[in-house]
Amino acid sequence: MLQQLKQSNDFLAFTLSHPQYLPESFAFDLGEHTHVEVWDTGVIVFEPLQAKHCTDIILSCAVHGNETAPIELCNALMTEILSQQLLIKERVMFLIGNPAAIHNGSRFIDENLNRLFNGAHSRDEGLCNPERVRAHKLEQYVDRFYTAHTKHRHRIHYDLHTAIRGSKHEKFAIYPYRPGRKYSKQQIMFLESCGINTILFHHEPTTTFSYFSSENYQADAFTIELGKVFPMGQNDMTRFIALKASLTLLMTGKDLQLPEFDLKRLNLYQVCRSINKHFDDFEFNFTNDVENFTAFPQGYTLAMEGGQPVKIQHASESIVFPNAKVPVGQRTVLMLTAADDSNLA
Numbered sequence: 001m002l003q004q005l006k007q008s009n010d011f012l013a014f015t016l017s018h019p020q021y022l023p024e025s026f027a028f029d030l031g032e033h034t035h036v037e038v039w040d041t042g043v044i045v046f047e048p049l050q051a052k053h054c055t056d057i058i059l060s061c062a063v064h065g066n067e068t069a070p071i072e073l074c075n076a077l078m079t080e081i082l083s084q085q086l087l088i089k090e091r092v093m094f095l096i097g098n099p100a101a102i103h104n105g106s107r108f109i110d111e112n113l114n115r116l117f118n119g120a121h122s123r124d125e126g127l128c129n130p131e132r133v134r135a136h137k138l139e140q141y142v143d144r145f146y147t148a149h150t151k152h153r154h155r156i157h158y159d160l161h162t163a164i165r166g167s168k169h170e171k172f173a174i175y176p177y178r179p180g181r182k183y184s185k186q187q188i189m190f191l192e193s194c195g196i197n198t199i200l201f202h203h204e205p206t207t208t209f210s211y212f213s214s215e216n217y218q219a220d221a222f223t224i225e226l227g228k229v230f231p232m233g234q235n236d237m238t239r240f241i242a243l244k245a246s247l248t249l250l251m252t253g254k255d256l257q258l259p260e261f262d263l264k265r266l267n268l269y270q271v272c273r274s275i276n277k278h279f280d281d282f283e284f285n286f287t288n289d290v291e292n293f294t295a296f297p298q299g300y301t302l303a304m305e306g307g308q309p310v311k312i313q314h315a316s317e318s319i320v321f322p323n324a325k326v327p328v329g330q331r332t333v334l335m336l337t338a339a340d341d342s343n344l345a
């Protein structure tokens, strides 16, 4: 296995050739500068051997198997590290979330992995399918990575996705609910430097991967949407040049040279509610080509379910992630209002 990875420097290909599990973990060094550990299929940790590192960075992709741009981006970064073109100065863990779903070209096999974190994998029917088992394992890998060094660390987790439909703001980030902690202006300006200038502040605890890292490890964690979903190989990777450059600066411990916080460069939204599905007949009152961040006026009938209208409550609310085809009980859409910078520090 070690030889297979060392010959190709292609961790994605290696992962896809072992989509379910690895018979054993293994480790090796790159020159005298980087220690590499492969803990499981899709789980690789890079640790600088000499640099005095203080940041633990997790980059995850393929939590949804058909969201390919983040997979291609992470694989390009991993290949640069493995081939020693990129010398990291901070600890970095890359996670390829759901290799079996990549093979399948689908969002998931049995159950949406990004609804199974923060212990949800073990509720109700328990660890009964591959996504539940994987969510449980991914939580353990995050714990092992973030708790390996005891002195104070800056923990970061960027969980990279793409959206099912087009968006008025192409790239955007969801900032998980973090009661008692201000949102970080520095992180928001870092994302802005990556070409992600739209931020959604979540209003409640969730079972997403980014919420798990944020809540349990006080990580600066985000779900990041990088545009519309395309099949593998059909992404325009020039759209991620700024993101790749900024992530490289972060991993190599370089001065990020971020501008002062500037509201004018940003679009800030507050999630005001999540509309969940109660009946099988839930239907939106708009077509599939209506983009994320489209605004609707107060009183507008956004959807119908159980013979009742679901109406817009605020003067104006914008939609994100509408999906009527989710199981009963899950989120069909997040509703957004404008946010200001009052909860930022």
Ligand SMILES: O=C(O)CCC(=O)N[C@@H](CCC(=O)O)C(=O)O
Binding pocket: 064, 114, 115, 161, 162, 163, 164, 165, 174, 208, 210, 223, 320, 321, 322, 323
């Ligand atoms: O475009 C869509 O409808 C879904 C895109 C996606 O996978 N989004 C994440 C957001 C997670 C969060 O709210 O932090 C998801 O639905 O899991």
Ligand SMILES: [Zn+2]
Binding pocket: 063, 064, 067, 161, 162
């Ligand atoms: Zn996704």
